[in-house]
Amino acid sequence: MRKVNCPECDGEIKVPDDAVKGEIVACPDCGANYEIEEIGKEIKIKPAESVGEDWGE
Amino acid sequence: MRKVNCPECDGEIKVPDDAVKGEIVACPDCGANYEIEEIGKEIKIKPAESVGEDWGE
Amino acid sequence: MKVGVVGASGYVGGELLRLLSTHPDVELNMVTSRTYAGEYVHRIHPSLKGFIDLTFSPLNIDKLTENDLVFTSVPHGKALEIVKRLYDAGVKVIDLSADYRLKNPKAYVEYYGYEHPYPEMLLKSVYGIPELHREEIRNARLISSPGCMAVTSLLGLAPLLKNNLVDTKHIIVDSKIGSSGAGGKPSASTHHAMRAGVIRPYKPVKHRHTAEIEQELSIIAKEDVKISMTPHAVDLVRGILCTNHTFLTKEVDIQQLWKIYRGMYKGEPFIRLIRDTKGIYKYPDPKFVVGSNFCDIGFDIDEKNNRLVALSASDNLMKGAAGSAIQCMNIVQGFNESNGLKYTPFTPV
Amino acid sequence: MKVGVVGASGYVGGELLRLLSTHPDVELNMVTSRTYAGEYVHRIHPSLKGFIDLTFSPLNIDKLTENDLVFTSVPHGKALEIVKRLYDAGVKVIDLSADYRLKNPKAYVEYYGYEHPYPEMLLKSVYGIPELHREEIRNARLISSPGCMAVTSLLGLAPLLKNNLVDTKHIIVDSKIGSSGAGGKPSASTHHAMRAGVIRPYKPVKHRHTAEIEQELSIIAKEDVKISMTPHAVDLVRGILCTNHTFLTKEVDIQQLWKIYRGMYKGEPFIRLIRDTKGIYKYPDPKFVVGSNFCDIGFDIDEKNNRLVALSASDNLMKGAAGSAIQCMNIVQGFNESNGLKYTPFTPV
Amino acid sequence: MKVGVVGASGYVGGELLRLLSTHPDVELNMVTSRTYAGEYVHRIHPSLKGFIDLTFSPLNIDKLTENDLVFTSVPHGKALEIVKRLYDAGVKVIDLSADYRLKNPKAYVEYYGYEHPYPEMLLKSVYGIPELHREEIRNARLISSPGCMAVTSLLGLAPLLKNNLVDTKHIIVDSKIGSSGAGGKPSASTHHAMRAGVIRPYKPVKHRHTAEIEQELSIIAKEDVKISMTPHAVDLVRGILCTNHTFLTKEVDIQQLWKIYRGMYKGEPFIRLIRDTKGIYKYPDPKFVVGSNFCDIGFDIDEKNNRLVALSASDNLMKGAAGSAIQCMNIVQGFNESNGLKYTPFTPV
Amino acid sequence: MKVGVVGASGYVGGELLRLLSTHPDVELNMVTSRTYAGEYVHRIHPSLKGFIDLTFSPLNIDKLTENDLVFTSVPHGKALEIVKRLYDAGVKVIDLSADYRLKNPKAYVEYYGYEHPYPEMLLKSVYGIPELHREEIRNARLISSPGCMAVTSLLGLAPLLKNNLVDTKHIIVDSKIGSSGAGGKPSASTHHAMRAGVIRPYKPVKHRHTAEIEQELSIIAKEDVKISMTPHAVDLVRGILCTNHTFLTKEVDIQQLWKIYRGMYKGEPFIRLIRDTKGIYKYPDPKFVVGSNFCDIGFDIDEKNNRLVALSASDNLMKGAAGSAIQCMNIVQGFNESNGLKYTPFTPV
Numbered sequence A, B: 001m002r003k004v005n006c007p008e009c010d011g012e013i014k015v016p017d018d019a020v021k022g023e024i025v026a027c028p029d030c031g032a033n034y035e036i037e038e039i040g041k042e043i044k045i046k047p048a049e050s051v052g053e054d055w056g057e
Numbered sequence C, D, E, F: 001m002k003v004g005v006v007g008a009s010g011y012v013g014g015e016l017l018r019l020l021s022t023h024p025d026v027e028l029n030m031v032t033s034r035t036y037a038g039e040y041v042h043r044i045h046p047s048l049k050g051f052i053d054l055t056f057s058p059l060n061i062d063k064l065t066e067n068d069l070v071f072t073s074v075p076h077g078k079a080l081e082i083v084k085r086l087y088d089a090g091v092k093v094i095d096l097s098a099d100y101r102l103k104n105p106k107a108y109v110e111y112y113g114y115e116h117p118y119p120e121m122l123l124k125s126v127y128g129i130p131e132l133h134r135e136e137i138r139n140a141r142l143i144s145s146p147g148c149m150a151v152t153s154l155l156g157l158a159p160l161l162k163n164n165l166v167d168t169k170h171i172i173v174d175s176k177i178g179s180s181g182a183g184g185k186p187s188a189s190t191h192h193a194m195r196a197g198v199i200r201p202y203k204p205v206k207h208r209h210t211a212e213i214e215q216e217l218s219i220i221a222k223e224d225v226k227i228s229m230t231p232h233a234v235d236l237v238r239g240i241l242c243t244n245h246t247f248l249t250k251e252v253d254i255q256q257l258w259k260i261y262r263g264m265y266k267g268e269p270f271i272r273l274i275r276d277t278k279g280i281y282k283y284p285d286p287k288f289v290v291g292s293n294f295c296d297i298g299f300d301i302d303e304k305n306n307r308l309v310a311l312s313a314s315d316n317l318m319k320g321a322a323g324s325a326i327q328c329m330n331i332v333q334g335f336n337e338s339n340g341l342k343y344t345p346f347t348p349v
């Protein structure tokens, strides 16, 4: 499991070992969604549309 | 039962018919204590020391 | 007089039914629910067993126009059409949603996320706080009942703004509210095990009631007033406390405040001033208004910091919703203003 | 009619004040408290602010005799003399304590630890449950209002005993009660932090209300009935649920039970039968009677085990105390039996 | 040791995670949820923020077989297949549902409404109460963790049945339980405003836990035992009190009862006997076990009526579910029986 | 190391006992109570049954000097002498009262109504918030543990003042607190029936914790900071939420706030930052820290009004009292800072 820091809040986002380009990952702290842009030696992510999910008021 | 207005908050303080000069009456709204200064056609009151009573925190 | 209630299966609807079913001057004629059409009212509002014999009707606006007056208590956005059609059909409407509360149509985009389809109606609608708009209410055909935290906060703050006592850019409304304030629809966050035991801030900034509080206070103050509001869910079913923190622009003492508050609320049947120096009820607390239509109001001053705290407490389903609405109905119909609202609150409950 | 309340600073006293202050047929004339004599009533019962103008009087029995009827709501043992003197002076008395509830003077030694000083009075006193003793109440000069758990349990069980359906030696009354049931006196065990969050059994055996339940059920069943009672304090302010577990001696089905319960309670203004198969209110729950004078009653059968569960729910300060007492006053005075008691309960509260 | 949890997004699942994440002897390897697959655990169990780094996995049984031991905490009926497949793959399973608790396959039809597909597995499964079955648990490959009210009641009653003290046909289990006992799924009846303030009886007869209590007590008593059970929802999140009402067949006094209870529970790490004559903790109350794995047990005798009341209190998510399951895991793996369970309860909470 | 607790029968004292009784590095040697001297600890703190074998000792300072470190948790005003004598005898002291918190002796007259007898001691005392004063704590001989609302508010506000982001004259601390915050002494206002169901403002102005918050924030901001504080009692046993309303003097966005808060609290074992856009735990709520030593902190911005709301939640008996004190003990003794404090909070509780 690799990690990348959240551009918004600096939280540690987990990136599964079998993740592929285009996959969506989410920040455990601030909830922001990111798309994996590049996954090689370095992992690059860019903001993705939030699903706007809300489990209640 | 007669009434006199509280100088502090304008609440209606009840003065029993058998009240006498020197008696303490209290305001139903703001809790201030007053001593009856004069009790004739008019009732006059002046501030009295509050007992500082507290029924709990 | 024939009365209907739209959204009668909700919490506000249920409270309207409770009040209307024993109101001396009205006939409760039609109560609607889409989900529970055909079902007995007491299946949804168990406490009303024995008080109301009706079953819910489907939402049929044509049939609703047979009433003299209709209360609409449906989610915001959903009252827009219902109210308009009833109004156009000549029925008096008291709307409990936010759909006709704001005068400025743009505020609907900002706070509610929709473009108001009937902006011209906004000016016809009277904001339903009798203590602020009694005369307009008397002649209204559309009354928009206030938000529960809005009315509670407004009643606490109005005398201060009326007397231009406080800094209009640093008013904080910190409110605390019970779970019935969120209505009857279950969700993960209202599930008892998750909702009990909380002190849960929600919408700490930009809460919707900000708009109506600012609107009304600006009218009263005759200047642009800004409100900073943060609501909190607490482990209660009914009740609101608004702690209205303000900063003084003039010197004022407690005696003057008594005068100011008495001045504004003298003779009001549902306002009680609570600021005692003895006993356990020194400041407003919703515990002692639950079930009644009172708004209890108190205040205190922090000279060191030029701060004035105005406290106001109500039952969100009564003065905060159904109670205010019935009070408005009484005014608009010329009934005794307290009819149907003579519920003494409890010690203890 | 002039009415007095002794022990008016207590919880039952306060509830009597709430009901009497808006009762159409009475004048609330004198309310006593030793501790708070001279103090305004709303200082002790904050919710009553605006409803009662009186201050507490000291406990002066001579002055109390100026009333037509006096309610006594003081701790057991403390009503003995007060009641006797008022009675002897020709005042009608409704006593809320246990001091005149039991017919057998020996039971006072066993359950209350005192020798009853006026055993002859016990037979003059009528046990104040209208559903069981309405005619005797009508002609009574001394009414002894029942214990809160006793009346709730009795109303649930009476139809079963009347119809000789259950084994009279294996009746379990498992009751749950809110904190107002213990009165207004603070102690280590009623301190909020210790009392909140509990399911606390107390007096799991030999609870005092056993005596009056056994007394009344034995009359109804015309045989010696034994009750096994265990009360529990739960985290509520108002409300009682009695789960009355019984074992059947005859075969009976749900339909017959409906008939039996309806047979006994038809026309009763404050009994509601609750046994639904739809909705969330399938069995009695005090949540839906809080603030009202109802006793909600339901039942179910466990054929496998010949068990019949009778459930009964009330507000301990209303049907369990002040409400029953006012109902008795209405009967004894010939008022409409529901006067002053028209409080609709809440959904939700 | 690698451990997995199926149904990890539920309340029991969450409590397992709480305990496992700090357990000294295990590696928490895989936690499943269908609904929240991919989501961080703390989004569902907020209190665990900082304790668990994992995200939920989808329910993939093949992957789950990589674990040495798996806990299954899914609704009854849903564990049937999952358990069977894991078991067949050689994984040890501790099932928290009811699917493998009963020995008699017919009881599944009667109480759960389904035909058990693997009746032969029922005899392989060990009923997971260490105080009753420690040696069998040590050698088990499938452990079926008890129902929360069942284990609480059983621990209170077992010593009485073991010593053949009570009438086996008149045992009443009146239980009271907090809202977490019903799991995490929202519904109309668990919505806070409707669930708060209740004393709500549900399934007053024929509750499912009856089956397992009867099964276990019959083994202990070596005769056919009948249980009459009525559960009640109360306004708490965590906690169970079982009031076990029994009738004595032999004479016994309090001193002998102390001996009987101590005899059975001496050395048990998670049983405390509570029967004090001083202080406020005289009988068991879940308030004082919340968060811990204790079952507190007490008793009292009603000589007049030959009744013995056995009281037992637990935290439904701990001794009533996850705590018992971890205790079983410790036994089956040969760990110290208290590892991961050293949580001291609170005064006050 | 030998440790003593003075005032061990109180709520803070009891929580200290809970933590110390399982702390790996200390020997709990002496626990005092004047009222309960000779009584077993579990009679007063029922949950600790089985954890502590000690009985309370009378308050004998000579005997207390046999300890290496003593916690004093008695009412303010009552710790003055006890602390001084222990300190002079060379014992390390961690005082949980307010008696040694303030640096300015005059503040004691203003806020506590007494003249401080040992003003020179005030400068020797270190204010016990590790996140603010860890290095000074390490070398302290007298540590003054902070007020429960003070520490909670301070942790929420400190990063803002450190970065000079907010108007130091318009900071509102609106706090909500459970009943254990008022200690274990029963009174009319803490009686369950009166204390349940409240949202009760108390000391809306001039609350004592104002003094210590202003003291600490002024140090951090390097200028004179004014705090406007209003606390409210809510219907909970444990837990505090501070809603810290501030007005921005600089522009700042959410991303910068994350950096500012992370910057200050990186690596802190008992701070969690909570500001989520998904799930139900979006902002701090004491529900999810109960029983643990965490302070959960979050924030939001109201651009329209230049307002920044900083939210902070703690368990008043843990981070708000005993937890912070143990953390300080760990630091001063060179133990692992988390020892004895590894309590995971609950979902749900």
Ligand SMILES: NC(=O)c1ccc[n+]([C@@H]2O[C@H](COP(=O)([O-])OP(=O)(O)OC[C@H]3O[C@@H](n4cnc5c(N)ncnc54)[C@H](OP(=O)(O)O)[C@@H]3O)[C@@H](O)[C@H]2O)c1
Pocket (backbone or CB within 6 Å): C006, C007, C008, C009, C010, C011, C012, C013, C032, C033, C034, C035, C036, C059, C073, C074, C075, C076, C078, C096, C097, C098, C146, C147, C148, C180, C181, C182, C183, C184, C185, C316, C317, C320, C321
């Ligand atoms: N709760 C309070 O304290 C409070 C206070 C003041 C104002 N209000 C306002 O009063 C209104 C009702 O609130 P509530 O708390 O009673 O909510 P609620 O319990 O959720 O009830 C909503 C009612 O509206 C009906 N409804 C829902 N969607 C509808 C639709 N699309 N069209 C027509 N009817 C619909 C529902 O019935 P069916 O789904 O069965 O048709 C239900 O009767 C809201 O606008 C709320 O903001 C609430």
Ligand SMILES: NC(=O)c1ccc[n+]([C@@H]2O[C@H](COP(=O)([O-])OP(=O)(O)OC[C@H]3O[C@@H](n4cnc5c(N)ncnc54)[C@H](OP(=O)(O)O)[C@@H]3O)[C@@H](O)[C@H]2O)c1
Pocket (backbone or CB within 6 Å): D006, D007, D008, D009, D010, D011, D012, D013, D032, D033, D034, D035, D036, D059, D073, D074, D075, D076, D078, D096, D097, D098, D146, D147, D148, D180, D181, D182, D183, D184, D185, D316, D317, D320, D321
């Ligand atoms: N609470 C219930 O749900 C309930 C239900 C049914 C029946 N009851 C019965 O009703 C009675 C009152 O109960 P409560 O709950 O109202 O109790 P409470 O709150 O403790 O009130 C007791 C009242 O009695 C007065 N009192 C106390 N000692 C007295 C004495 N020696 N002589 C004269 N007055 C005395 C007290 O006032 P001062 O001290 O100021 O004089 C107070 O007004 C009790 O007998 C109780 O068993 C209670």
Ligand SMILES: NC(=O)c1ccc[n+]([C@@H]2O[C@H](COP(=O)([O-])OP(=O)(O)OC[C@H]3O[C@@H](n4cnc5c(N)ncnc54)[C@H](OP(=O)(O)O)[C@@H]3O)[C@@H](O)[C@H]2O)c1
Pocket (backbone or CB within 6 Å): E006, E007, E008, E009, E010, E011, E012, E013, E032, E033, E034, E035, E036, E059, E073, E074, E075, E076, E078, E096, E097, E098, E146, E147, E148, E180, E181, E182, E183, E184, E185, E316, E317, E320, E321
């Ligand atoms: N709550 C208690 O006090 C308690 C005590 C003892 C025993 N139990 C038993 O423990 C079990 C879990 O109870 P709970 O209270 O934790 O319930 P819960 O909160 O409703 O959780 C149920 C869990 O099962 C999963 N699930 C639901 N349907 C499923 C299906 N068809 N297949 C696979 N997974 C499914 C859910 O996750 P997804 O939907 O995300 O997959 C969730 O994680 C139940 O059998 C219950 O009877 C509960």
Ligand SMILES: NC(=O)c1ccc[n+]([C@@H]2O[C@H](COP(=O)([O-])OP(=O)(O)OC[C@H]3O[C@@H](n4cnc5c(N)ncnc54)[C@H](OP(=O)(O)O)[C@@H]3O)[C@@H](O)[C@H]2O)c1
Pocket (backbone or CB within 6 Å): F006, F007, F008, F009, F010, F011, F012, F013, F032, F033, F034, F035, F036, F059, F073, F074, F075, F076, F078, F096, F097, F098, F146, F147, F148, F180, F181, F182, F183, F184, F185, F316, F317, F320, F321
């Ligand atoms: N509760 C909180 O959340 C909290 C948080 C932070 C700080 N604090 C502070 O911690 C201290 C204790 O609070 P608490 O909540 O534990 O209060 P509490 O429950 O009332 O306990 C007070 C303790 O002090 C003892 N005590 C009382 N008067 C005394 C005296 N004159 N001399 C010696 N001992 C005396 C009492 O025991 P005996 O009467 O048996 O001797 C009792 O053990 C207070 O200073 C409080 O401000 C409390």
Ligand SMILES: [Zn+2]
Pocket (backbone or CB within 6 Å): A006, A007, A008, A009, A010, A011, A027, A028, A029, A030, A031, A032
């Ligand atoms: Zn992030």
Ligand SMILES: [Zn+2]
Pocket (backbone or CB within 6 Å): B006, B007, B008, B009, B010, B011, B027, B028, B029, B030, B031, B032
């Ligand atoms: Zn006054």
